[in-house]
Amino acid sequence: MKSKILILFLGLMAIISNAQMVIGSTNVSQSAILKLDSNNKALRVPSLSVTDNIDATNPITSPATGVMFYNTNSNTANDIMKGITYWGSDSKYHHQATAASTDDIIATANIPLLIFSAAVGQKATVPTGSxxxxxxxxxxxxxTEIIFDKYAGWNNSTSQYKVPSTGIYMFEFITEMSNIGNNxxxxxxxxxxxxxxxxxxxxxxxxxxxxxxxxxISTQNMTLSDLMTFKYLYTANNYRIESGTINIYKYQ
Known part of the structure; x- marks a missing residue:
């Protein structure tokens, strides 16, 4: 028993002397001071709340450069985002950029965010005009004409776009048409x-x-699940769309 304890102690000392520690296995990585090995578990960092990016007392007192945690607070107006956060050498907190945080920033700044775009190709000839x-x-x-549909709002069977949430939207519908008779x-x-x-x-x-x-081009207040349809008409007969675009932007 004593020999087993001695062997374990010597092995631990050997790992420590090489400035390496492995948790979950015995597979040492020469370049790592700490290694975690697992097939079904992960590292969890503390969850704290940043209310001011230059506050060196809250949530951590005198944070060291590189200290890291998960920030649970969000305040886009003050550049505070939920996600992995670290204290930088410039004495302020920095937040990992995510798609959600980017959307929040855009919405807060009232910048229209493109949520749908289609490059309209040539359509069938319409025999009778208005x-x-x-x-x-x-x-x-x-x-293939739909370039981008952030919320999967377009329904090909009904040729309608379903508004994903209540808010302000801008719709842009542009076409180039032709007429066989050029009349x-x-x-x-x-x-x-x-x-x-x-x-x-x-x-x-x-x-x-x-x-x-x-x-x-029109900006409208829309409600969740409103159904949008785009229509066109020409006075002369035998007309068709040659090309065009549809873009939908969301403000908030």
Whole structure:
């Protein structure tokens, strides 16, 4: 028994003398002073609350450079974010940037955050324009046309965008249309919330290149789960979208 204790003691002294400590195994890493080995557990650092990035007394008194913990407080106006935090050589706390904290900063600064973007490609020809009694066409998108959809709000089966949360949004709907007959006319584009038209805009033709350019931009107060539809119409027959864009921004 004594020999086993002696062997254990000598082994521990050998590890200590090499300035290394391993917890969870006997696999020493030569470059590590401390190594944690586990297949199903992890290191947990203390959870503390920073209220002032230059406070050297709270939550830690006289913090050493490099001291690290998880900050539980969030105050974007004062550059305080939840997440891994450390005390730097400039005598202030620094917070790990995350996607959530970046979104919080953008929202606090009232900077519009892009949450949906689509590059609209060429669409099918619409045979009858409004002058002939035709109705507006609902814009459809293919999966490859959707560049970015942060909240997976676009429904391909209904060709509608579902608002992910209550707040202020900006909608941008831009198209370039053509007409087979190149016989002039006026375009109309509308953005609907449900069955209600929120905003519309008109465009005119350019006879030189037979193109009609139309832009609709509108900022609206929206409610969670509002359904947005984008529609277009042209006075002359046999028209189609050649290209376009849809961008949706969220302010807060």
């Amino acid at each position: 002058a002939g009694g035709g109705s507006a066409t609902t814009l459809t998108l293919t999966p 002039g006319g006026t375009t109309v584009q509308e953005i609907f919330k449900g069955t209600t038209s929120l905003v519309s805009a008109f465009g005119r033709d350019n006879a030189i290149n037979n193109r009609m350019y139309t832009t609709v």
